Amino acid sequence: MTDLTSLTLAEARDRLKHRAISSVEITRAHLEAIERAEGLNTFVAITADKAMQMAEASDARLASKEAGPLEGLPIGVKDLYATEGVHTQACSHILDGFKPHYESTVTANLWRDGAVMLGKLNMDEFAMGSSNESSYYGPVASPWRPPNWSRDRARAAMRSDKRGLLTPGGSSGGSASAVAARLCLAATASDTGGSIRQPAAFTGIVGVKPTYGRCSRYGMVAFASSLDQAGPLARTVRDAAIMLRSMAGPDPKDSTCSPTSVPDYEAAVGRSVKGMKIGVPKEYRLAGMSSEIERLWARGAEWLRAAGASVVDVSLPHTPYALPAYYIVAPAEASSNLARYDGVRYGLREPGADITELYEKTRARGFGTEVRRRLMIGTYVLSAGYYDAYYVRAQKIRTLIKRDFERVFADGVDAILTPATPSAAFGIGEKGSDNPVEMYLNDVFTVTVNMAGLPGLVAPAGLSSDGLPLGLQLIGRPFDEETLFALGEAIEQSAGRTTLPEPWWA
Amino acid sequence: MSVDLNTVRRIAHLARIAVSEAETPHLQREINAILKFVEALDTVDVDGVEPMTSVIPMRLPMREDVVADGDIAPLVLENAPLTEDGFFVVPKVIE
Numbered sequence: 001m002t003d004l005t006s007l008t009l010a011e012a013r014d015r016l017k018h019r020a021i022s023s024v025e026i027t028r029a030h031l032e033a034i035e036r037a038e039g040l041n042t043f044v045a046i047t048a049d050k051a052m053q054m055a056e057a058s059d060a061r062l063a064s065k066e067a068g069p070l071e072g073l074p075i076g077v078k079d080l081y082a083t084e085g086v087h088t089q090a091c092s093h094i095l096d097g098f099k100p101h102y103e104s105t106v107t108a109n110l111w112r113d114g115a116v117m118l119g120k121l122n123m124d125e126f127a128m129g130s131s132n133e134s135s136y137y138g139p140v141a142s143p144w145r146p147p148n149w150s151r152d153r154a155r156a157a158m159r160s161d162k163r164g165l166l167t168p169g170g171s172s173g174g175s176a177s178a179v180a181a182r183l184c185l186a187a188t189a190s191d192t193g194g195s196i197r198q199p200a201a202f203t204g205i206v207g208v209k210p211t212y213g214r215c216s217r218y219g220m221v222a223f224a225s226s227l228d229q230a231g232p233l234a235r236t237v238r239d240a241a242i243m244l245r246s247m248a249g250p251d252p253k254d255s256t257c258s259p260t261s262v263p264d265y266e267a268a269v270g271r272s273v274k275g276m277k278i279g280v281p282k283e284y285r286l287a288g289m290s291s292e293i294e295r296l297w298a299r300g301a302e303w304l305r306a307a308g309a310s311v312v313d314v315s316l317p318h319t320p321y322a323l324p325a326y327y328i329v330a331p332a333e334a335s336s337n338l339a340r341y342d343g344v345r346y347g348l349r350e351p352g353a354d355i356t357e358l359y360e361k362t363r364a365r366g367f368g369t370e371v372r373r374r375l376m377i378g379t380y381v382l383s384a385g386y387y388d389a390y391y392v393r394a395q396k397i398r399t400l401i402k403r404d405f406e407r408v409f410a411d412g413v414d415a416i417l418t419p420a421t422p423s424a425a426f427g428i429g430e431k432g433s434d435n436p437v438e439m440y441l442n443d444v445f446t447v448t449v450n451m452a453g454l455p456g457l458v459a460p461a462g463l464s465s466d467g468l469p470l471g472l473q474l475i476g477r478p479f480d481e482e483t484l485f486a487l488g489e490a491i492e493q494s495a496g497r498t499t500l501p502e503p504w505w506a
Numbered sequence: 507m508s509v510d511l512n513t514v515r516r517i518a519h520l521a522r523i524a525v526s527e528a529e530t531p532h533l534q535r536e537i538n539a540i541l542k543f544v545e546a547l548d549t550v551d552v553d554g555v556e557p558m559t560s561v562i563p564m565r566l567p568m569r570e571d572v573v574a575d576g577d578i579a580p581l582v583l584e585n586a587p588l589t590e591d592g593f594f595v596v597p598k599v600i601e
Contacts, residue, residue, distance in 0.1 A: 101581045213562050226561055255567055324544040344594050349587035354597050364524035372523055377540055379521040395557035397550055436536055437543045453561030478562055
């Protein structure tokens, strides 16, 4: 028998449709895989009973030919999505015990289409991080072993503090690690500055951050509302397209959600890219960039040229300012969004002599160090006397960043090709302890896309000399995810499917 | 720009986060590292540039002004750490 967990989402869907397998079988196989992979720390809540009930209901619908597009497919959900009656804490201590009585629109859409929920996935606290190390529930280990580490050494580290094992990236680290380790067919994730795309690159899978407004933000725990966007992590471009079609769509509960209908993204997978014009922005060639990343990037351009696209040099002159501007806009919005955690309405409460002391003690104990740091930066840049110098200036620079892209697209460029990350995955405990900016630099290639509200797709493009996955990023016009799926498939076909690591953790 | 220890204490209070005296110098260093990093923005000419208000231009949708939700007080209170007679409980605010 084929291992049911190694099927792609599309393969599993087709087998379920032809009743070659049942949802109960494939759901059980995944629940068993999750149990064996406990040491990776990907799931913070496993909803086994719910999963089996959903699987049984799916099998009944498959039998009566009433199946939805995702019928019976077991998936994981980032802890940032509100799931009714189920652990929803954005992996923060301050949301201790929180179980919403409502469902996020994105997950509701997935269940409507027949998907089965396996549980909630680990993440950086409130999605603030690039390594999944800021989670209250502890770091997530990547299924990729550090170069030259034996199975025994990795297993020993997994059972202790996980230091030295590779991070899966962040903030959607649990989602990425679980998808790469074949613990779920696909997962929901979210991206404010790179939180879908950087983990996809680190774990050798596909991640899509759609256009701002493509997916509803209703029921997603808010970090920075003008940047946050939902998206999928999956093992193939096709699987990501299938997921996004179900996740996306209009929603009266989110006024920033686009009313336009969702195209059949899967139909774009395999579509010819002949005649497309691909921009390669010179500003992404950073000083001190590794030759390995440069070669990967050039190879990606070569693949697209071979597939019939033309590749042109373009300029996005405000690129160097995107990351610093992000570290004003995102913390500012976070400081406002996270004001709701007050110890009164939900979650953790630390008693205080008066209301101010109650707030201050609750928030000091409930927020982790990275979240506290960003809230303080956000508070500072919004405070009297600094608002214009920091926040308004950053929003002006955001306008300039968006104009750069508009100019390039107006010149007939269909999509932009860049590296996904400045390096392959790093180790747990390796970065950011002295200076937080060291960690922030991970998002240097991805953050521009959020600042401009554009769609971005990361596909695996090969391995580093150390044998670790590296990804390439495609940036598209607003609401033109289809072009990204067509080009992403061309890269996937040229690079070949990445062979994911054997389960040394089990 | 950089912040001194007093400013760190003031920001912490504005953010309603209790910070111990022992943590303050460390926070100061980290905040200053971030402020140093964003100094790059000072070199950009932003004269006459509109600050971004909406990243994707969109008309704000309107709907009928009718009650669409409500009467769920027990559900709203369900996750509260402390309630009494259908109310959230807080320390005494008004003397």
